[in-house]
Structures are given as C-alpha cells and as structure tokens.
Amino acid sequence: MTDHVASAEHGFAEQYGRRPAGVWSAPGRVNLIGEHTDYNDGFVFPFAIDRRTTVALGDRDDRLVRVASTFSPETVEAHLDTLTPDTVSGWAAYPLGVVWALAEFGADLEHVRGVDLHIDSDVPVGAGLSSSAAIECAVALALDEHWGLGLDRPTLAKVGRLAENRVVGAPTGIMDQSASLLGETDSGVFLDCRSLDADVIPLGFAEAGLSLLVIDTCVSHTHATGGYAARRASCEAGARVLGVESLREVRVDDLDRARELLDDETFRRVRHVVTEDQRVLDTVRTLREQGPGAIGALLDASHVSMRDDFEISVPELDLAVETAQAGGAIGARMTGGGFGGAAIALVGDERVPEVRRRIEAAFAERGYREPAIFTVHAAQGARRDA
The missing domain is CATH 3.30.70.890 (GHMP kinase, C-terminal domain)
Structure with a gap:
C-alpha cells in the first residue's frame, strides 16, 4: 500500500469512523507548452505529474454527499435531490460540482445512494499545477466507478470542466482534466481542444x-x-x-x-x-x-x-x-x-x-x-x- 492510499484511508476512518469502500487518485499536471490555447479550440501539450490528489469513498444509506479534506477543517454536505450550482461554494464546489455535473452528462443519479468522501492531496495549491482538476478527476472517476455510471474518460474530463465553469465559476478549458485523466508515464498528452482527439507522445x-x-x-x-x-x-x-x-x-x-x-x-x-x-x-x-x-x-x-x-x-x-x-x-x-x-x-x-x-x-x-x-x-x- 502506498503512503497516499494509507493516508487517505486513515483520514477517512478518522473523519467518518469506518473504513472506506475504495480509494481513487488523480494527478496534477504541468503544461509543457500551450497556454491559454485550450479555450480557443487550439492545441495543448500537458503531462500528468507525480503529485496526486486522493479520494477515499464510503457508502451511505441516504441521499447525502458529505465531503471532508485535509486542507479544510470544514465538512460540507449536500443532498443529491437539491444540489445545484448555487448551493455550494468555497473548496467544496470542486467535488460537489462534479456530482452535479455528472447528471448534466446523462448519469442517472436518482437511484444511487449518497457517499462520504475524504480528500487528501500533495498537489501544491495555487502553483499552476492544477490542484483543482486533480480533485475533480479523482472524484469523477471514483463516483463513475462506484455508482456504475459507465462514462468514458473524455466524458469525465468534460464533467470536470463543467463543474469548474458552472459551479466554481472559473472559465477554464478542458486541458487540465484531460491531462489528469489521460496521462501516461514518461509521456505528454497532445490534445486538440476542438476535436478532443488526444495522442500520447513519449x-x-x-x-x-x-x-x-x-x-x-x-x-x-x-x-x-x-x-x-x-x-x-x-x-x-x-x-x-x-x-x-x-x-x-x-x-x-x-x-x-x-x-x-x-x-x-x-x-x-x-x-x-x-x-x-x-x-x-x-x-x-x-x-x-x-x-x-x-x-x-x-x-x-x-x-x-x-x-x-x-x-x-x-x-x-x-x-x-x-x-x-x-x-x-x-x-x-x-x-x-x-x-x-x-x-x-x-x-x-x-x-x-x-x-x-x-x-x-x-x-x-x-x-x-x-x-x-x-x-x-x-x-x-x-x-x-x-
């Protein structure tokens, strides 16, 4: 077990008093070149880095989603039936925005149970390494797999972008989420932001x-x-x-x-x-x-x-x-x-x-x-x- 998995499991147990059902992670990214081209339908060339955000997830018996993290003393909760872009703010807008955005891409959330989430990260915040997309992508992948939604990774990248645009209020493109979801070892992700075609380049x-x-x-x-x-x-x-x-x-x-x-x-x-x-x-x-x-x-x-x-x-x-x-x-x-x-x-x-x-x-x-x-x-x- 890696240190980040053990830390996430420990944090979840401390917060919620039980073991999580699973642990997922997503990396930050460095953009090697291609800045402010993504929202202009252009080309970007980022790569995922060896700094990761980890999400430990556990089931609930109701329709609440609760989110805790190592970078805030606050535990935030939202109800799946009433969650909208206007009902969340602050750091919780990133993970809860993903929950809302999944439904916007056709995920049926009417019959899923709520979850408890605990987020840990060693991606520096505010450094331009996309700590926000790392949260979004880790949560999106975790919920997609746990709830059996069946969304592919390019769609999950769109989910993260929508969460950031509509819920967080940041008019970013899709580069960060694509790098975090599609990255491979010792390779960059050459992304056409118009077609969303991606090539992995050594x-x-x-x-x-x-x-x-x-x-x-x-x-x-x-x-x-x-x-x-x-x-x-x-x-x-x-x-x-x-x-x-x-x-x-x-x-x-x-x-x-x-x-x-x-x-x-x-x-x-x-x-x-x-x-x-x-x-x-x-x-x-x-x-x-x-x-x-x-x-x-x-x-x-x-x-x-x-x-x-x-x-x-x-x-x-x-x-x-x-x-x-x-x-x-x-x-x-x-x-x-x-x-x-x-x-x-x-x-x-x-x-x-x-x-x-x-x-x-x-x-x-x-x-x-x-x-x-x-x-x-x-x-x-x-x-x-x-």
Missing part, C-alpha cells in the same frame, strides 16, 4: 538525462477572478472581429491582417494564442524528430509571448525563468494560467542543483518569498488505488 526526458524543474513562486493566483476572465474575453472579441468562431482558425500568416483590424491590446492577445498554437505543433514535431534536448527555444519563446503579448507573468515568474536560463537550462517558461503560480525549466540532470541554488539566491536578493523548487516526472493519470 517525452524521453529520462533517457536524455533531463529533469523538469518546477519553480513554485508561492505567489497565489485564482482563475475565477480578474485577469483570466479578461484574457478569455479579449480572445473572444478578437475572434468576432476577425470573423471566425475561434482563434484556432487564425494562422500565423493571418496576423498582418489581424493587426490592421484589431486594437493593439486585442491584437497582442490574439498573437499570443496564434503563435502558441504553432509552438505546440512545433514542440510535438521536434520531440518526434530530434528529441527533448531540441525544444528549449520553443519554451523560451512561449514565455516571452506570455510576458509581453498576453501579459500574464509577474516579476517572480520572470526572475525564475531568466535565472534558470542563465544557469544553463535548455529552456524555461511560466506554466499555468498566470498571475502567479509556477515556472518550469528543462534542465540537464547534473545542473539541477546549480539552477536551484541560483534561483533561491536570486529570490533572496530581490526580497521575494522563498520559492518551492522540485522536480516532477510524467506519471500515470487517474486510477483506482484500493
């Missing part, structure tokens, strides 16, 4: 002697407020002016025309999405043809685009990226929705200690909060553990 980091370093700036962000929603609105406005359903239909060659039609800010938002889509395609091709050691320039260019065109970086992220690059990283970029969170750096194994030391020193010199720096590995997606 990364080859270990064979190439490379590590993926995550630099959590400890600057928290929230998707449900402010900047994220504003960026999405700009993209939608740009698409309307350009006469397309989504920015997926705009090519790099179309940007000169776009510059003439759009105001400067909207143009820069559009340019980021269009060029980022191309960088995702180029990254997948480069991995296949040349291997991971050749993708560094694409990671670097992605960060410049997010910093200057999409304007979602913060000084701590820029410092992490620049310091990693100066320390010999093959490539580096901020990852996630922006306005805080984490950067990633692809680094030769032998240089990891030096890059870590340089970043810690640079943050201390600027008076920034000490970053959390750790390596991650591409891991298996959501699964039943016990």
Whole structure:
C-alpha cells in the first residue's frame, strides 16, 4: 500500500469512523507548452505529474454527499435531490460540482445512494499545477466507478470542466482534466481542444538525462477572478472581429491582417494564442524528430509571448525563468494560467542543483518569498488505488 492510499484511508476512518469502500487518485499536471490555447479550440501539450490528489469513498444509506479534506477543517454536505450550482461554494464546489455535473452528462443519479468522501492531496495549491482538476478527476472517476455510471474518460474530463465553469465559476478549458485523466508515464498528452482527439507522445526526458524543474513562486493566483476572465474575453472579441468562431482558425500568416483590424491590446492577445498554437505543433514535431534536448527555444519563446503579448507573468515568474536560463537550462517558461503560480525549466540532470541554488539566491536578493523548487516526472493519470 502506498503512503497516499494509507493516508487517505486513515483520514477517512478518522473523519467518518469506518473504513472506506475504495480509494481513487488523480494527478496534477504541468503544461509543457500551450497556454491559454485550450479555450480557443487550439492545441495543448500537458503531462500528468507525480503529485496526486486522493479520494477515499464510503457508502451511505441516504441521499447525502458529505465531503471532508485535509486542507479544510470544514465538512460540507449536500443532498443529491437539491444540489445545484448555487448551493455550494468555497473548496467544496470542486467535488460537489462534479456530482452535479455528472447528471448534466446523462448519469442517472436518482437511484444511487449518497457517499462520504475524504480528500487528501500533495498537489501544491495555487502553483499552476492544477490542484483543482486533480480533485475533480479523482472524484469523477471514483463516483463513475462506484455508482456504475459507465462514462468514458473524455466524458469525465468534460464533467470536470463543467463543474469548474458552472459551479466554481472559473472559465477554464478542458486541458487540465484531460491531462489528469489521460496521462501516461514518461509521456505528454497532445490534445486538440476542438476535436478532443488526444495522442500520447513519449517525452524521453529520462533517457536524455533531463529533469523538469518546477519553480513554485508561492505567489497565489485564482482563475475565477480578474485577469483570466479578461484574457478569455479579449480572445473572444478578437475572434468576432476577425470573423471566425475561434482563434484556432487564425494562422500565423493571418496576423498582418489581424493587426490592421484589431486594437493593439486585442491584437497582442490574439498573437499570443496564434503563435502558441504553432509552438505546440512545433514542440510535438521536434520531440518526434530530434528529441527533448531540441525544444528549449520553443519554451523560451512561449514565455516571452506570455510576458509581453498576453501579459500574464509577474516579476517572480520572470526572475525564475531568466535565472534558470542563465544557469544553463535548455529552456524555461511560466506554466499555468498566470498571475502567479509556477515556472518550469528543462534542465540537464547534473545542473539541477546549480539552477536551484541560483534561483533561491536570486529570490533572496530581490526580497521575494522563498520559492518551492522540485522536480516532477510524467506519471500515470487517474486510477483506482484500493
């Protein structure tokens, strides 16, 4: 039994006074490249990481769903017959939102019994590693299997997205849930966010002697407020002016025309999405043809685009990226929705200690909060553990 399973079972027993019926888990994710392209029907290339959220589940004899967790002292309950997007808030909106969203995708919840859930996690919150999707996917898989709903994983990804959009109120795309559900060891998930076709692409980091370093700036962000929603609105406005359903239909060659039609800010938002889509395609091709050691320039260019065109970086992220690059990283970029969170750096194994030391020193010199720096590995997606 792994530590996270034992911890989840122990937490459930302490909370509810009995053993759970089962334990499921789902990973967080790192987005290697493809930021803010998902809700524009574009391409993304994330991978599931070896940090997981675990859900222990037990049956009830009534129609209540109770949710407890290690990250909140509060136990929240909802009734299956009256659960709506307006009846839950706070952290419980993630798991209970999934319960509501399952019914929206045709799951018959009229004849199921309630459940008790206990959630444990080692996915950092607010770091851009999608701790929210890890909760959603672990709960969705657990309930799908336990209730015998028979939904496939692409549908469960849609369930998680709907929960986040309608119940949590965050206008995110489907990338995070897809990575968490479809990820495989040492591989990335190349996802077409329009068709939802997904290809699992070997990364080859270990064979190439490379590590993926995550630099959590400890600057928290929230998707449900402010900047994220504003960026999405700009993209939608740009698409309307350009006469397309989504920015997926705009090519790099179309940007000169776009510059003439759009105001400067909207143009820069559009340019980021269009060029980022191309960088995702180029990254997948480069991995296949040349291997991971050749993708560094694409990671670097992605960060410049997010910093200057999409304007979602913060000084701590820029410092992490620049310091990693100066320390010999093959490539580096901020990852996630922006306005805080984490950067990633692809680094030769032998240089990891030096890059870590340089970043810690640079943050201390600027008076920034000490970053959390750790390596991650591409891991298996959501699964039943016990």
